[in-house]
Amino acid sequence: MxxxxxxxxxxxxxxxxxxxxxxxxxxxxxxxxxxxxxxxxxxxxxxxxxxxxxxxxxxxxxxxxxxxxxxxxxxxxxxxxxxxxxxxxxxxxxxxxxxxxxxxxxxxxxxxxxxxxxxxxxxxxxxxxxxxxxxxSLRSAGYEGILAGTRKTTPGFRLVEKYGMLVGGADTHRMDLSSMIMLKDNHVWSRGSITDAVRTAKMVAGFSLKIEVEVQNEEEADEAIAAGADVIMLDNFTGEGVKIAAKSLREKWKGKREFLLEVSGGLREDNVFDYANNDIDIISTSSIHQGTxxxxxxxxxxxxxxxxxx
The missing domain is CATH 3.90.1170.20 (Quinolinate phosphoribosyl transferase, N-terminal domain)
Structure with missing residues (x-):
């Protein structure tokens, strides 16, 4: 490809x-x-x-x-x-x-x-x-967005692994827990709701840190966007599910909220093209740096x- x-x-x-x-x-x-x-x-x-x-x-x-x-x-x-x-x-x-x-x-x-x-x-x-x-490969398939790595790096060797992503043309995503606030399922479950988790994060984030929320379905995505999240991660969706949800979210929130859409969860070279569409801003995968x-x-x-x- x-x-x-x-x-x-x-x-x-x-x-x-x-x-x-x-x-x-x-x-x-x-x-x-x-x-x-x-x-x-x-x-x-x-x-x-x-x-x-x-x-x-x-x-x-x-x-x-x-x-x-x-x-x-x-x-x-x-x-x-x-x-x-x-x-x-x-x-x-x-x-x-x-x-x-x-x-x-x-x-x-x-x-x-x-x-x-x-x-x-x-x-x-x-x-x-x-x-x-x-x-x-993604560019040849028409995808115009960002390819990013993840934080699944080797302890003590993160700087080199993230550097390799940059040389290859990929985005490093967040470098560490201090770089961006990512609220994953465990954060949300521990806090009680997406809305409360985002509200609490905003209390300490200041103006310079983005907030990303991992969601499992379109309803959770709507809640995260309404709460003011900057990045919405569609995690472990099917390829078709990503395309449907991304298109729906773009249309529903057009002119109301600005946000980025990210897709992640088990993406590899043999399946990533099922998810690649230009309603998605970011494709993140550990396959470009874990076990390469x-x-x-x-x-x-x-x-x-x-x-x-x-």
Whole structure:
């Protein structure tokens, strides 16, 4: 259904979005991988070496700032031969791998950073690739709205996974519980009603936070819209049910209330087209970041650089 684009979706560096704390996360990841002595690093020492980063499967390159910082903290520098967000396919000479970067630094530093860097790049690139593929498929089917991820991310790795969605052209949805107020079924049941839940949320939300309400049917959607919700999530509807409810809600509330409609709940590439219609503003799915295939990379120190010890 989709066609690949070799050009990145975003212009400019997404690195400028990253918070001040992101580099300390990388320090922690490196500490996790080398908690005490680096025994193998003792073997190779500090001699300067050059290594090649190879892409061994097709996909979107994503995670460049993180990869660069991992190697920087180990005393190495990275020169990229591919732009983040671009699609990497087989090399022009027909080989099964493509040279995407050159890394230079002390041999010990290269090997300290290798596994942490490859793991991150493979995961982030996999998310970007699946996000891009699904987005292009939806566009080719005529859907004009937003494709978004969810908060079903890996604890401690959310920043990278959300970053991969952005590189792939998907929306990150809310980053965390502080980003937007989402009132799901458990919130509503605990409070007693949608109307009371929205009213209570508005007391603390201020003017800057949107309120989203998860609904199970059109009647609940009407109540949420009447209460002043900004986003209505049609959760676990059938494809036909989404189309009927969305059209009805648009007609019923036209000129009375402004709101966004979102559809979510078990959406994947094999069923999402049953739900995609332009009465829906947002399609959200965890399938673009949860359990996605990785893009395969390897880092190999260039041959002929062995040190002869006398």
């Amino acid at each position: 989709h066609t690949h684009s070799d050009q990145p979706i975003h212009h400019g560096s997404l690195e400028h979005l990253l918070p001040p704390s992101w580099k300390s996360q990388i320090t922690a990841w490196l500490a996790e991988d080398t908690p005490s002595y680096d025994y193998a690093g003792y073997v190779v020492g500090e001699h300067t070496r050059t290594a090649t980063l190879w892409a061994k499967s097709a996909g979107i390159i994503a995670g460049v700032p993180f990869f660069d910082e991992i190697f920087k903290q180990c005393g190495c520098t990275v020169v990229w031969h591919a732009v983040e967000g671009s699609y990497i396919n087989r090399a022009h000479d027909g080989s099964k791998k493509t040279k995407v970067a050159t890394v230079t630094g002390p041999a010990r530093g290269l090997l300290l950073a290798e596994r942490v860097g490859l793991n991150l790049l493979a995961r982030c690139s996999g998310i970007a690739t699946v996000s891009r593929n699904l987005l292009l 295939p990785h893009v395969d990379f390897s880092l190999k120190i260039d041959p002929g650089q062995a040190t002869v010890t006398k």
